[in-house]
Amino acid sequence: MFKKVLIANRGEIALRIHRACKEMGIQTVAIHSTADENAMHVRLADEAVCIGPPSPAESYLNKAAILTAANITGADAIHPGVGFLSENAEFAEMVVEHGHTWIGPSPAHLRMMGDKIEAKEAAKRLGIPVVPGSDGGVDSEEDALRLAKEIGFPLIIKAASGGGGRGMKVANSINEVAEAYNICRTEAKVAFGDDAVYMERYLGEPRHIEVQLIADGQGGCVHLWERDCSVQRRHQKVIEEAPSPALDQAAREKIGKTVTDAMVEMGYASAGTIEFLYERGEFFFIEMNTRLQVEHPISEMICGVDLVREQIRVAAGHKLSFKQEDIKLNGHSIECRVTAEHPETFMPSPGKICDYHAPGGLGVRVDSHLYTGYSIPPYYDSLVSKLIVHGDSREECLKRLDRALGEYVIGGIQTTIPLHQKLIHEEAFKSGDYDIHWLEKLMGLK
Known part of the structure; x- marks a missing residue:
C-alpha cells in the first residue's frame, strides 16, 4: 500500500x-x-x-x-x-x-471516454445502448442536413470534446439544422479548441440515470446500483438521489449487469460512472466519467462501501475487496449540492463565513470544507458543501433531509439552501415524478 x-x-x-x-x-x-x-x-x-x-x-x-x-x-x-x-x-x-x-483509470481509457464520439462508438461495441445518431463526427453542413433526415426531430448537435453543458444545440426542424450546426462548431472551437461535433436524437422528457461502478482490471467489477441526477439547471446537477424512484429492481439489475460486463471486457480499473438518459423504459448512453463523481456519497450510503478507499486499493494493485453479491441495496439517500450562490438568481456569493453550523443526527452526512472564519475565494467552482441524508425509505429520507436543511447555518454569504428547502416540498419531487427539464420549467428558465 x-x-x-x-x-x-x-x-x-x-x-x-x-x-x-x-x-x-x-x-x-x-x-x-x-x-x-x-x-x-x-x-x-x-x-x-x-x-x-x-x-x-x-x-x-x-x-x-x-x-x-x-x-x-x-x-x-x-x-x-x-x-x-x-x-x-x-x-x-x-x-x-x-x-x-x-x-485513476489508464490513460488509454481516459482518452477513449474523454472523446464523446469515440466513447459512443466504444459503448456500441461493448453492448451498452446508445441514442440513435451519427456514426462519428459530422464534417460538413451538407452531412448535417442529410443525417438530420435520417435521425429525425428533435435532434441535438454536441461538441465531441464538450462537457458541463457547453457546445450543445437543439434543432426542432430541418430549417434549424444548419444554423445550430455552425453555432455548435464555433462554440466548441472557442470552449474546447476542437470544433468536431456529432448529432443524435434529442429525447424530450428523459431522466438522467447513472450507474456507479468500481473495477480492478483483474476481472473484478461491481456496480453500486444507480443514481438519479435529473434535477438539473443548465445541465448542472442540483439534487441527486439513489436509487432512482423511476426504476424497478429488474431494470436496475439489468442495466447494472450490462455496465459491469462491459467494463470487464474493456479491462477498466478504478471508479467510474456510466451516464444514461432514460425514457419510456429505455436507457441511452450519454458518456462515461472516468473518475470519482461529486455525488458518489449517496452510492456509498446505500451500499455501505467507501469508494475512495477502494479506488486507492485498486490503484495499489489489489483486487476488489467485495463481489457483486455483497452489495445490498439498503434504503434511500439524497444529496443536495449547496453552492455559494444566490438561491434565485444564482449570482456567485464568495466571502467570509461568519457563522457555520452543520446539521447532524442519524443518517446525516455533510461533506464540506467550510468553517467559521473561512473565506471562500472567487476563483473556483461555487460548490461549498454536499448535504447527504440516508433513510430506510424515500419518505423517511425526505423527512430527514427537510430537518437537516432547517438546521444548516452558513452565515456571511448567500447559499442555495433556501432553494433546496423549496424544491423538496414540490409535489413533483415528493412523488419522484420529474425529468431533466423539470427544475428549469419550475424556475421559468424554459
Whole structure:
C-alpha cells in the first residue's frame, strides 16, 4: 500500500480524499494556490505545498508544479479528485513517467471516454445502448442536413470534446439544422479548441440515470446500483438521489449487469460512472466519467462501501475487496449540492463565513470544507458543501433531509439552501415524478 498520497485538488473533495487516506494509514500531501492557503484540507494534511497564484491555469491545472510537489515530498501516488486534471490522459501519463502511481483509470481509457464520439462508438461495441445518431463526427453542413433526415426531430448537435453543458444545440426542424450546426462548431472551437461535433436524437422528457461502478482490471467489477441526477439547471446537477424512484429492481439489475460486463471486457480499473438518459423504459448512453463523481456519497450510503478507499486499493494493485453479491441495496439517500450562490438568481456569493453550523443526527452526512472564519475565494467552482441524508425509505429520507436543511447555518454569504428547502416540498419531487427539464420549467428558465 502507498505510504504517501498527493491530493491534486481542492475543496470538499480534497478533504474527502484526505480522510480516506488517514483511515488507511497513508500520509497526505495537500497542494494549494495562494488563495487556498487556509483551506481545511491544507490545514489537516501532513504536508502542504503552494503551487501557484489563484488562477487555476497557474495552480491546479499546472502539471509541472504538481509533479514538482510530488517529487519534493516523495509522494508514492497522486489522486486527482474530480474536475481539474482528473480526466486528463496526458497528465496521467506524466505522473507515471515521473515514478508515481496514478489513482485513476489508464490513460488509454481516459482518452477513449474523454472523446464523446469515440466513447459512443466504444459503448456500441461493448453492448451498452446508445441514442440513435451519427456514426462519428459530422464534417460538413451538407452531412448535417442529410443525417438530420435520417435521425429525425428533435435532434441535438454536441461538441465531441464538450462537457458541463457547453457546445450543445437543439434543432426542432430541418430549417434549424444548419444554423445550430455552425453555432455548435464555433462554440466548441472557442470552449474546447476542437470544433468536431456529432448529432443524435434529442429525447424530450428523459431522466438522467447513472450507474456507479468500481473495477480492478483483474476481472473484478461491481456496480453500486444507480443514481438519479435529473434535477438539473443548465445541465448542472442540483439534487441527486439513489436509487432512482423511476426504476424497478429488474431494470436496475439489468442495466447494472450490462455496465459491469462491459467494463470487464474493456479491462477498466478504478471508479467510474456510466451516464444514461432514460425514457419510456429505455436507457441511452450519454458518456462515461472516468473518475470519482461529486455525488458518489449517496452510492456509498446505500451500499455501505467507501469508494475512495477502494479506488486507492485498486490503484495499489489489489483486487476488489467485495463481489457483486455483497452489495445490498439498503434504503434511500439524497444529496443536495449547496453552492455559494444566490438561491434565485444564482449570482456567485464568495466571502467570509461568519457563522457555520452543520446539521447532524442519524443518517446525516455533510461533506464540506467550510468553517467559521473561512473565506471562500472567487476563483473556483461555487460548490461549498454536499448535504447527504440516508433513510430506510424515500419518505423517511425526505423527512430527514427537510430537518437537516432547517438546521444548516452558513452565515456571511448567500447559499442555495433556501432553494433546496423549496424544491423538496414540490409535489413533483415528493412523488419522484420529474425529468431533466423539470427544475428549469419550475424556475421559468424554459
